[in-house]
Amino acid sequence: MADEAFACRMCGHCCQGQGGILLTDKDQTRLAAHLNLGLEEFLTRYTEPQDGKIGLVCGPDGCCVFFKEGCGVHPGRPDVCRAWPFFHGNLVDETSWKLIQDYCPGVNPEVSFVDFVRQGRRYLKDNGLCRDDRGNAPNALLDSKKPEKGS
Ligand code: SF4
Numbered sequence: 001m002a003d004e005a006f007a008c009r010m011c012g013h014c015c016q017g018q019g020g021i022l023l024t025d026k027d028q029t030r031l032a033a034h035l036n037l038g039l040e041e042f043l044t045r046y047t048e049p050q051d052g053k054i055g056l057v058c059g060p061d062g063c064c065v066f067f068k069e070g071c072g073v074h075p076g077r078p079d080v081c082r083a084w085p086f087f088h089g090n091l092v093d094e095t096s097w098k099l100i101q102d103y104c105p106g107v108n109p110e111v112s113f114v115d116f117v118r119q120g121r122r123y124l125k126d127n128g129l130c131r132d133d134r135g136n137a138p139n140a141l142l143d144s145k146k147p148e149k150g151s
């Protein structure tokens, strides 16, 4: 059996930088409930329009507004945070997978791309993290209905 293709090292790289944490409708509801806020108040305080979708704002430190020595909303975090590093691009493009190994120390370089893809697809399916029919889902999420390369 292959080793684990990914295990988070809690370095926080993926919580830094402006934009990119786009929220599905389900994410918005879940985060608002996690923070004990009404949906409107949550949206006003913590989100902004990004590329025609709704994204989390950054704090003054340039990190996600919820990053405080780790994810401050971990049980309620958005689907893109749950799905990383098994993003669509990293599952269909071996070069992308190689590039993210510099960025994310949780990606195991000893595990082959084929096993990364196999484990990632299973993880996303088991956890309901594919974009599929959700029209508002971030493009980073895998469309599991699209055929895999070479198939
Ligand atoms: S960059 Fe990778 S190892 Fe670091 S916190 Fe994000 S998922 Fe975890």
Ligand code: SF4
Pocket: 014, 015, 016, 021, 064, 065, 066, 067, 068, 070, 071, 072, 073, 074, 077, 078, 081
């Ligand atoms: S919600 Fe949590 S995991 Fe996602 S970017 Fe913000 S701090 Fe990081």
